[in-house]
Amino acid sequence: xxxxxxxxxxxxxxxxxxxxxxxxxxxxxxxxxxxxxxxxxxxxxxxxxxxxxxxxxxxxxxxxxxxxxxxxxxxxxxxxxxxxxxxxxxxxxxxxxxxxxxxxxxxxxxxxxxxxxxxxxxxxxxxxxxxxxxxxxxxxxxxxxxxxxxxxxxxxxxxxx
Numbered sequence: 001x002x003x004x005x006x007x008x009x010x011x012x013x014x015x016x017x018x019x020x021x022x023x024x025x026x027x028x029x030x031x032x033x034x035x036x037x038x039x040x041x042x043x044x045x046x047x048x049x050x051x052x053x054x055x056x057x058x059x060x061x062x063x064x065x066x067x068x069x070x071x072x073x074x075x076x077x078x079x080x081x082x083x084x085x086x087x088x089x090x091x092x093x094x095x096x097x098x099x100x101x102x103x104x105x106x107x108x109x110x111x112x113x114x115x116x117x118x119x120x121x122x123x124x125x126x127x128x129x130x131x132x133x134x135x136x137x138x139x140x141x142x143x144x145x146x147x148x149x150x151x152x153x154x155x156x157x158x159x160x161x
């Protein structure tokens with residue numbers, strides 16, 4: 001019986017330590033990436049704005065559904081991420097998003113003509129309020145890699161048109 005009590009105490013201490021570590025981690029994470037795409041800004045914005053077609057060229061997106069004020073991406077894992085466009089112009093795109101996995105944030109792209117193409121710089125900021133979610137996000141999600149992968153898929157889609 002005493003052994004069982006010690007195991008319970010150890011598990012409670014471990015849970016408290018995990019919570020403390022998660023609480024001490026910053027709630028906001030940021031990923032940045034940029035690429036030059038051989039197309040004018042208007043063409044790039046048109047591809048980004050055609051959200052229903054994104055499931056065809058972005059890995060991990062199973063479906064996209066239009067909503068009253070934006071759209072919802074359904075990932076291959078079943079996560080639902082809702083987006084609202086705050087700005088959708090040829091110089092800047094700014095989106096707000098919220099996931100049913102417990103995080104939310106902003107996605108911003110700046111488009112600048114560059115020779116015969118366009119330099120697109122992306123910054124994604126996500127806030128994870130849950131201490132356990134902060135730990136899991138650091139273990140399983142790299143926002144910079146995600147932004148880089150997104151831009152590579154966008155470049156392939158736009159230049160392949």
